[in-house]
Amino acid sequence: MKLYADNRRKVQESPLTEGDTVLVKQQPSNKCDTPYAKAPFIIIERKGSMITASNGNKHVTRNSSHFKRIPPQPIARDEVSETPEEILEDTETTLDSCADTNIPETLPCTPAKRYPVRNRHRPQYLSEYVSSIHIGTRGRIIPSQCSQTG
Numbered sequence: 001m002k003l004y005a006d007n008r009r010k011v012q013e014s015p016l017t018e019g020d021t022v023l024v025k026q027q028p029s030n031k032c033d034t035p036y037a038k039a040p041f042i043i044i045e046r047k048g049s050m051i052t053a054s055n056g057n058k059h060v061t062r063n064s065s066h067f068k069r070i071p072p073q074p075i076a077r078d079e080v081s082e083t084p085e086e087i088l089e090d091t092e093t094t095l096d097s098c099a100d101t102n103i104p105e106t107l108p109c110t111p112a113k114r115y116p117v118r119n120r121h122r123p124q125y126l127s128e129y130v131s132s133i134h135i136g137t138r139g140r141i142i143p144s145q146c147s148q149t150g
Contacts, residue, residue, distance in 0.1 A: 014064035
């Protein structure tokens, strides 16, 4: 009977183990509160579905359904954001390295573009369209595509 009920309810063993970092479910006092407390806890003991977690000064013992596992945080870089001056210095360094190469001075040294440039051309149905009209010296209308000097 129990196996049938567990099977119908899709019962699973909790994946939480000792040493995992978790958030503890909290009782919301208003609708703006989050369902879980902000402070992370570390599981120190597990007995069946009963889990005891601690965040250093506070111990909490609850059912496993009151905990949410959070993934381990990656190691943060010392300099998370660069200032605009640092970005400019990096750009100048890149341009200086381009100046050291044996590129003729007629070609500007520009960083590679991120996206390729699309080849654009005039649509075929506009091939006979006159885009502008010039009036010649004798008062004749001369299309700009066919204009001749003389």
